[in-house]
Amino acid sequence: MHSSPSAVSPEPDTGAARTGPPEVPEVDAAAAVALTQDLVRLRTVNATGATAVEQSAAELVSRLFTAFGWPHEVTEVAPGRPNVVAVVEGGGGPGRTLMFEGHTDVVTEGDPDTWSVDPYGAHIRDGRLWGRGAADMKSGVAAMIYGARAVQQAGPFPGRIVVGVLCDEEGLMLGAKAFAASPTAAGVDGVIVCEPEGHEVCTSARGGIRLRLSLHGVMAHGAMPQEGRNPLVAAARIIAALAGAEEWAVRRYGTHPHAGTVTVTPTVLHAGDPDQLNVIPAHGLLGIDVRTVPGTDHAELTEHIRQAAEAAAAGAGVTVGLTVVDDRPAIETAADHPVVRALVAGHRQVHGSAPPFGAVPGTTDGTILTRDAGLATVVYGPGGKWIAHQKDEYVEVREIGEYARVYAAAARHFLTGGGTHPVGGDAA
Ligand SMILES: [Zn+2]
Numbered sequence: 001m002h003s004s005p006s007a008v009s010p011e012p013d014t015g016a017a018r019t020g021p022p023e024v025p026e027v028d029a030a031a032a033v034a035l036t037q038d039l040v041r042l043r044t045v046n047a048t049g050a051t052a053v054e055q056s057a058a059e060l061v062s063r064l065f066t067a068f069g070w071p072h073e074v075t076e077v078a079p080g081r082p083n084v085v086a087v088v089e090g091g092g093g094p095g096r097t098l099m100f101e102g103h104t105d106v107v108t109e110g111d112p113d114t115w116s117v118d119p120y121g122a123h124i125r126d127g128r129l130w131g132r133g134a135a136d137m138k139s140g141v142a143a144m145i146y147g148a149r150a151v152q153q154a155g156p157f158p159g160r161i162v163v164g165v166l167c168d169e170e171g172l173m174l175g176a177k178a179f180a181a182s183p184t185a186a187g188v189d190g191v192i193v194c195e196p197e198g199h200e201v202c203t204s205a206r207g208g209i210r211l212r213l214s215l216h217g218v219m220a221h222g223a224m225p226q227e228g229r230n231p232l233v234a235a236a237r238i239i240a241a242l243a244g245a246e247e248w249a250v251r252r253y254g255t256h257p258h259a260g261t262v263t264v265t266p267t268v269l270h271a272g273d274p275d276q277l278n279v280i281p282a283h284g285l286l287g288i289d290v291r292t293v294p295g296t297d298h299a300e301l302t303e304h305i306r307q308a309a310e311a312a313a314a315g316a317g318v319t320v321g322l323t324v325v326d327d328r329p330a331i332e333t334a335a336d337h338p339v340v341r342a343l344v345a346g347h348r349q350v351h352g353s354a355p356p357f358g359a360v361p362g363t364t365d366g367t368i369l370t371r372d373a374g375l376a377t378v379v380y381g382p383g384g385k386w387i388a389h390q391k392d393e394y395v396e397v398r399e400i401g402e403y404a405r406v407y408a409a410a411a412r413h414f415l416t417g418g419g420t421h422p423v424g425g426d427a428a
Contacts, residue, residue: 023412024346024349024350024405024408024409025150025151025153025154025408025409025412026150026153026154027146027147027150027401027404027405027408028146028149028150029146029401029404029405030401031146032139032142032143032145032146032400032401032404033124033129033142033397033400033401035064035141035142035145035146036122036129036134036138036139036141036142036395036400037122037129038060038122039057039060039104039133039138039141039142040120040121040122040129040131040132040133040134040138041120041121041122041131042056042057042060042104042120043120043132044056044057044104044105044106044133045105045106045107045108045109045132046105046106046107046168046169046170046171047108051078051079051080051081052079052080052081053080053081053105053167053168054080054081054082054103054104054105054167054168055080055081055082057104057138057165058074058082058083058084058104058165058167061084061104061141061145061165062074062084064145065084065086065163068086068149068152070086070087070088070163071086071087072084072085072086072087072163073085075178075182077167077168077174077175077178078167078168078174081167081168081174081175082167083164083165083166083175083178083179084164084165085162085163085164085165085179085182085184086162086163086164087160087161087162087184088148088151088152088160088161088162088163089160090151090152090156090157090159090160090161090415091156091157092155092156092157092158092159093158094158094159095157095158095159095160095415095416096158096159096189096190096338096414096415097159097160097161097162097187097188097189098159098160098161098162098188098189098190098191098192098339098342098410098411098414098415099161099162099163099164099188099190099191099192099375100144100145100147100148100161100162100163100164100191100192100194100407101144101164101166101176101191101192101193101194101365101366101369101377102137102140102141102144102164102165102166102193102194102195102381103137103141103165103166103167103168103169103170103175103365104133104138104141104165104167105167105168105169105170105171106132106133106136106138106170107132107136107170107389108132109132109391110391114391115391115392116392117130117131117392118130118131119131119132119393120132122134124397127396127397127398128394128395128396128397129394129395129396129397129400130392130393130394131393131394132393133393134383134393134394134395135196135382135383135384135387135388135393135395136195136196136383136387136388136389136393137194137195137196137381137383137388139196139381139382139383139395139399139400139403140194140195140196140381140382140383140403141165141194142400142404143194143381143382143400143401143403143404143407144163144192144194144381144404144407145163145165146404147403147404147405147406147407147408147411148161148163148407148408148411150404150405150408151408151411151412154408154412157411157412157415157416158415158416159415161411161415162184162188164179166178166179166365169364169365173363173365173367173368175365176365176368176369176372177368177372179369179373180368180369180371180372180373180375181372181373185369185373185375186373188373188375189338189339189376189414190337190338190339190342190375190376190377190378190414191339191366191369191375191376191377191378192339192343192377192378192379192380192407192410193365193366193369193377193378193379193380193381194379194380194381194382194403194407195360195364195366195379195381196381196382196383196384196385196387196388196395197358197360197379197380197381197385198358198383198384198385198386199347199355199356200355200356200357200358200380200385201340201343201344201347201355201356201357201358201378201379201380202258202357202358202359202360202378202379202380203258203332203334203335203337203340203357203359203378204256204258204259204293204294204330204331204332204333204359204360205259205330205331205332205359205360205362205363205364205366205367205379206259206260206291206292206293206330206359206360206361206362206363207291207292207293207294207296207298207328207329207330207331207363207367208289208290208291208292208326208327208328208362208363209290209292209298209301209302209324209326209327209328210287210288210289210290210324210325210326210327211287211288211290211302211305211322211323211324211325212285212286212287212288212322212323212325213238213285213286213287213288213309213320213321213322213323214283214284214285214320214321214322214323215231215234215235215238215271215283215284215285215286215313215318215319215320216231216282216283216318216319216320216321217229217230217231217234217280217281217282217283217284217316217317217318218280218282218317219279219280219281219282220279220280221278221279221280222277222278222279222280223278225280228280229316229317229318230280230281230316230318231271231281231282231283231284231316231318232271232272232280232281232284233316233318234312234313234315234316234318234320235269235271235284235286237312237313237315237316238266238286238308238309238312238313238320239266239286240312241308241309241311241312242264242265242266242288242305242308242309243264244308245304245305245308246262246263246264248304249261249262249264249292249296249301249304250262253292253293253295253296253297253301254293254295255293256293256294256295256359258357258358258359259293259294259330259359260293260359261293262290262291262292262293262296262301263289263290263291264288264305265288265289265290265291266286266287266288266289267287267288267289268285268286268287269284269285269286269287270284270285271283271284271285272284286309288305290302290305291361291362292329292330293330294330294331294332295330296330298327298329302322302324302327305322306320306322309322328363328367328368328371329367329370329371331366331367331370331371331377333370333376333377333378334376335357337376337378338414339376339377339378339414340376340378341413342410342411342413342414342417343355343378343380343406343410345409345410345413345417346406346407346408346409346410346411346412346413347380347406347409347410349406349409350402350405350406350409351402351406355380358385360379361385364379366378366379380403380406381403382395382396382399382400382402382403383395383396383399
């Protein structure tokens, strides 16, 4: 099942083929589809306060790695929240270290009655595999495992492949944070994050800042508003001011070709007692979701928003306290980094054309691996970008094998080719 047009030729070659791309290793696509189904049938929902979320999936993956003879570590990041990390040595001498990364937790299915299929049935119908996690990202996990397996079965190769099945991507990314701090991470030269991106090679990902504004006013009778300081009026002024802050950020940080522009979005507003409609409350809370593009100065933008909110609230006599709840940078890996070049070459080899480039609209484990361990990350995996977290989630069955083949081809390029490129490199 080798479809590479340049690597397979019945004609005596002139020597060019010897320096051409290696063949795509034979991939067991049926096994990758079956593994996707087995994983989707495990309800690994990452809900608030949930324990042992990924335990069943980690056990399944660990058993498979044992069957493959892959040395691996199962590390509990939190009770019942294991990372499973295999290191597959190529046996072909020293070389680079490529990592494939995925997560096995999923978001809730929501109201199952809104689904037209069993969210955990993993049924195949109309060429699609249906269920929560089918796209985000149990198919990606299965494809990367069988892609790595194919490379190993094709014979010795230089360097090694790290297969990281991590926990808690849909939560606080505890798994990625723990892996980034591990000795294994220090040796990784490039990471392919197998999240669903609809055939795009995502070399950039938007960053995020979550801000909580506490609004402090003065309680008063609704009939005598002049006696109070109303946090709701302040909130209205702040929300209007946020549009101006967003415009400022768009002018200052520009439009990224794939990641777009900075957005500043109010998402939460709490003030007052629902049963006390005649009382001006003393306090309020306004939540803001900021998304950033590569090149954004998070500290500067946060300070700009703080000043804009304070000025707007001051008009209502209300003071503001700002808390940064979360701060994840926007990241960008150079298009000529070896891991990106290898992935593009692998895609081209399997599909016969170059893939489009794109940006991850949110953050992935890749963001953490870049931020905390300085790893070069690129995101590319089976499934549509927009189907994640929706009802009737699915992945095209044929994509699972296709992605496994691209992963295998990319691994061969990264580990055996690209001799002119330095190992590692910068992801800035
Ligand atoms: Zn995901």
